[in-house]
Amino acid sequence: MRCLLLFLSLFVLAGNSSAADLTGFDAANAKFETQDYKAASKSYEDLIHGGQGSSAVYYNLGNAYFRLGQKGEALASYERALAISPRDKDIRWNLEMLRSVLADRIEAPSGNPVFFWGRKAADYFTINETNISLSAFLLLFLAFATLNFIFPRTKPWTSFFQFLTAAALVACTALFVLKWVDVKDPRVVVSDKEVYAHYGPSIKETNAFLLHEGAEGKVLDQTPEWFYIVLKNKNSGWIPKASCEIV
Amino acid sequence: MFQKSLALFFCFMTMAISAVFADMAIETSVSKSRVAVGEELLLDISISDAGGRISKPMISSVEGFSYYSQGHSQEITIVNGRQNTRSVFTYVLIANAAGKKTIGPFEVSVGGKMYKIAAVEVDVTPSGGSGSQAPSNASPYSQGPVVAPPPRALPQDGVTNQDIFVKAWLDKDEVYVNEPAILTYTIYTRLSSTYKGFEKEPVTTGFWVEDFPPEKTIRRTEQILNGSRYVVADVRKMALFPTQVGAFTVDPGALATTVEVRNRDDFDSFFSYNIFGQRSPMSSSFVTQVFLKTLPTQPVSLVAKALPEAGKPANFSGAVGNYGIESSVDKTEAEEGTPITYRVRISGNGNINTVDTPSLPKMDYFKVYDSSSSVHISKEHLVVEGEKVTETVLVAKKAGAYTLPPLEFSYFDTASRAYKTLHTSAHRLTIKPGTEPENQPGSSTGIEPATGPAGLWPVEKGDVGVLGKDIRFIKKTNEKKTWIAQRLYQNPLYWVLDLLLLIGAFVFLFLSARKVGDARDLRGMRLRRSHRVARQRLRKSEHLLKKGDYDGFYAEISKALYDYFADKLNIPAQRVDFETIATGLDGKSPRPELLAEIKALFDELALGRFASVEKSDEEMKRVYGIADRVITMFEKAKLK
Numbered sequence A: 001m002r003c004l005l006l007f008l009s010l011f012v013l014a015g016n017s018s019a020a021d022l023t024g025f026d027a028a029n030a031k032f033e034t035q036d037y038k039a040a041s042k043s044y045e046d047l048i049h050g051g052q053g054s055s056a057v058y059y060n061l062g063n064a065y066f067r068l069g070q071k072g073e074a075l076a077s078y079e080r081a082l083a084i085s086p087r088d089k090d091i092r093w094n095l096e097m098l099r100s101v102l103a104d105r106i107e108a109p110s111g112n113p114v115f116f117w118g119r120k121a122a123d124y125f126t127i128n129e130t131n132i133s134l135s136a137f138l139l140l141f142l143a144f145a146t147l148n149f150i151f152p153r154t155k156p157w158t159s160f161f162q163f164l165t166a167a168a169l170v171a172c173t174a175l176f177v178l179k180w181v182d183v184k185d186p187r188v189v190v191s192d193k194e195v196y197a198h199y200g201p202s203i204k205e206t207n208a209f210l211l212h213e214g215a216e217g218k219v220l221d222q223t224p225e226w227f228y229i230v231l232k233n234k235n236s237g238w239i240p241k242a243s244c245e246i247v
Numbered sequence B: 001m002f003q004k005s006l007a008l009f010f011c012f013m014t015m016a017i018s019a020v021f022a023d024m025a026i027e028t029s030v031s032k033s034r035v036a037v038g039e040e041l042l043l044d045i046s047i048s049d050a051g052g053r054i055s056k057p058m059i060s061s062v063e064g065f066s067y068y069s070q071g072h073s074q075e076i077t078i079v080n081g082r083q084n085t086r087s088v089f090t091y092v093l094i095a096n097a098a099g100k101k102t103i104g105p106f107e108v109s110v111g112g113k114m115y116k117i118a119a120v121e122v123d124v125t126p127s128g129g130s131g132s133q134a135p136s137n138a139s140p141y142s143q144g145p146v147v148a149p150p151p152r153a154l155p156q157d158g159v160t161n162q163d164i165f166v167k168a169w170l171d172k173d174e175v176y177v178n179e180p181a182i183l184t185y186t187i188y189t190r191l192s193s194t195y196k197g198f199e200k201e202p203v204t205t206g207f208w209v210e211d212f213p214p215e216k217t218i219r220r221t222e223q224i225l226n227g228s229r230y231v232v233a234d235v236r237k238m239a240l241f242p243t244q245v246g247a248f249t250v251d252p253g254a255l256a257t258t259v260e261v262r263n264r265d266d267f268d269s270f271f272s273y274n275i276f277g278q279r280s281p282m283s284s285s286f287v288t289q290v291f292l293k294t295l296p297t298q299p300v301s302l303v304a305k306a307l308p309e310a311g312k313p314a315n316f317s318g319a320v321g322n323y324g325i326e327s328s329v330d331k332t333e334a335e336e337g338t339p340i341t342y343r344v345r346i347s348g349n350g351n352i353n354t355v356d357t358p359s360l361p362k363m364d365y366f367k368v369y370d371s372s373s374s375v376h377i378s379k380e381h382l383v384v385e386g387e388k389v390t391e392t393v394l395v396a397k398k399a400g401a402y403t404l405p406p407l408e409f410s411y412f413d414t415a416s417r418a419y420k421t422l423h424t425s426a427h428r429l430t431i432k433p434g435t436e437p438e439n440q441p442g443s444s445t446g447i448e449p450a451t452g453p454a455g456l457w458p459v460e461k462g463d464v465g466v467l468g469k470d471i472r473f474i475k476k477t478n479e480k481k482t483w484i485a486q487r488l489y490q491n492p493l494y495w496v497l498d499l500l501l502l503i504g505a506f507v508f509l510f511l512s513a514r515k516v517g518d519a520r521d522l523r524g525m526r527l528r529r530s531h532r533v534a535r536q537r538l539r540k541s542e543h544l545l546k547k548g549d550y551d552g553f554y555a556e557i558s559k560a561l562y563d564y565f566a567d568k569l570n571i572p573a574q575r576v577d578f579e580t581i582a583t584g585l586d587g588k589s590p591r592p593e594l595l596a597e598i599k600a601l602f603d604e605l606a607l608g609r610f611a612s613v614e615k616s617d618e619e620m621k622r623v624y625g626i627a628d629r630v631i632t633m634f635e636k637a638k639l640k
Helices: A002-014 A022-033 A037-049 A057-066 A073-084 A087-099 A113-122 A127-150 A153-181 B004-012 B492-520 B522-547 B550-569 B578-584 B592-610 B617-636
Strands: A187-190 A194-198 A207-212 A216-222 A226-230 A237-239 A244-247 B017-019 B024-030 B034-036 B041-047 B065-079 B080-093 B097-105 B106-110 B113-118 B118-127 B162-172 B174-176 B181-189 B192-200 B208-209 B220-225 B229-241 B245-251 B253-262 B288-297 B302-305 B319-329 B332-333 B340-349 B366-378 B385-396 B400-404 B408-413 B419-424 B427-432
Touching: A022 A037, A037 B041, A057 A087, A073 A187, A073 A244, A113 A153, A127 A153, A127 B492, A153 B492, A207 A237, A237 B017, B024 B113, B024 B118, B024 B319, B041 B106, B065 B192, B065 B208, B118 B427, B162 B174, B162 B253, B162 B288, B162 B302, B181 B192, B181 B253, B192 B288, B229 B245, B229 B302, B319 B419, B319 B427, B385 B400, B492 B522, B522 B550, B522 B617, B550 B578, B550 B592, B550 B617, B578 B592, B592 B617
Parallel strands: B034 B118, B174 B302, B319 B408, B332 B427
Antiparallel strands: A187 A216, A187 A244, A194 A207, A194 A237, A216 A226, A226 A237, B017 B024, B024 B041, B041 B080, B065 B080, B065 B366, B097 B118, B106 B113, B162 B181, B181 B229, B192 B253, B208 B229, B220 B229, B245 B302, B253 B288, B319 B340, B340 B385, B366 B385, B400 B427, B408 B419
């Protein structure tokens, strides 16, 4: 019983609700609408620092940064909004618009189509959603197994549902693994207009490639001042922490 | 001579000097660098990739040459999506005097900005000196030296405006927009004169101008004006196409001539020099004084009317004249992805340069690449005519049968003063599947696959075009979901709970499976339950014994034993007897005392249940004891 309560408390934590500061949110929106984007971005950031960082706040902050021409910050904000609400069409549209004006074209090499579509599907869920689904289907699977044991006569019609549950379990596990691969390493977005990636964590090291504002990469390693990042096209290099923002 | 020069044009060396202004390039070239007096050469001024509207090059005069414009051509080519334009202004120059001559520099206005056209040097030999030229190519007038002495300024009391003057006149006072009016310059003279070209070019703002080449032999007539006899000759003709509605006054400019002054009027000697300054071999060899004479002209007026609105077709794009249109494709069968060239040719009289070629409707089943067009103009018999050929490259996206619809072209016919509409023919195309098809099915607009011999033309629908793209607006409602710092997969407890769920599920699965297996193994089940059930019944019989229910006791203990042996041997209870039990025991280790006990028990039970003798408690306790021992011993015995 204690375990069950603990388990439920985990889900409550995952769906963490908070009373949003609608007044502050509305005030920030009003600044945006008067095209005072700088003040609006400041207000949205205050909301986030105050623990009110909802999907809408991050999205609106991304819009404010976009209008200010700060593409890197805008991209990071949209990515955060998408991490909370991965199925929000407005966020996806704005991300697409923003990426269309970025200077760097970084494309992943074409791989296995099964993985490609799997990753596409995983993009539409948060990692916690895949975890919750996994647990829910496990619970369902256990329920069917118990039902079969207690009432063996129900087996003919519960078997079909038990099979479906098992298939959903496998799918959830695959989605979780794909999502985990995607989120296990922190990601960074270049916020400077341009930055050189080096072969080592020092400006004295040879330049590896040039990145422009909005370029994204995964962090594989870090020092107090440098991130070692890998791009989608598998190029990797060290960039200063000051030149980028962690998503 | 003109035709000969043209025929030899391709053989002659070309000297080109070019100037490049950013992407724009201006190039000047002549058909030959060495020419004899009286011979022609072609001057081409080519302007490539101009960023704006190109005006006609400003050529006021060319020292040592007479000249006229042969026309203007324009080419647009598109290679790999890049458009290149080239405008070529061609002039025919006729050498008048020997020596090293410099043609230019001139200026041209492109997009309102003046650019310099580089000068070209040409060597003019006295006669027949063009190295590469055969003597037969020379004009008969170029044989022998030029006898005309160098011109001098005309004295104040010399030639009057009555002796020689020029008239500029239009063949029409009123035309429609884009309908040509012919401007003619006619020289009237009573003196021996030579036309030396234009000292001041006409100002033709508001007109598209096409110069006619001078006639090979300028026709001269004689006219009596105010009692004096004049020799009259048309020295220049040009077509003016008004580009807008309004009343225009054209300043025709001024002509330069040389006149020979003798002691007597000798109008017969006019054109004893030909119009370009060469002395006829038949002329007399008088010693004369030659003077320069500038002939100003009076302005001429022209009214450009708007085209009538009545009957104006919807697709009319301003073409005026008399035209024909035809279309063709280079192939009617092709594979997906292979290009098909669709060619539209408009030809006729009028300002063909400004005619817009009708374009194909939107075609979803084809990729359409930008058109290239070329214009060819001829100006024979004082008529500006020519053809404009536009080529469009189509690449089919999908296999099928398609029909390119006819194009509609409208123009205002100046002869009948009415609008006319022409159609090109439709073209059926068969597209076969290619090796690399591009499957991009489009919407139902534009060209559709032909539905049959009498296929219906689809209604042309307009797409709702996107005017611009931008980010979507901010969200006005705040959601409750906030940033989740804690991820479930990072919490070990989550995995422990999941693992417990999984283990629980598998335990129940295992138990269920075992339960089902047991249900299927009937013999094993009977074997396993036999002892338990027998003991239960023995306990029940003991209870009946205590209650003194003797019949019940024997019935229950009989049932216990018969069912026990039936379960043990997996046979029906009715088949249980001593022989069956003895046979069922393992023969290798028979236990005689067990068999004796079983036999004795069966006898006691038969006696107890069916004999009407008195049954004592002691007797029943003894039977109970035998049954207990038999079951205990049988449990230890091995069965076959």
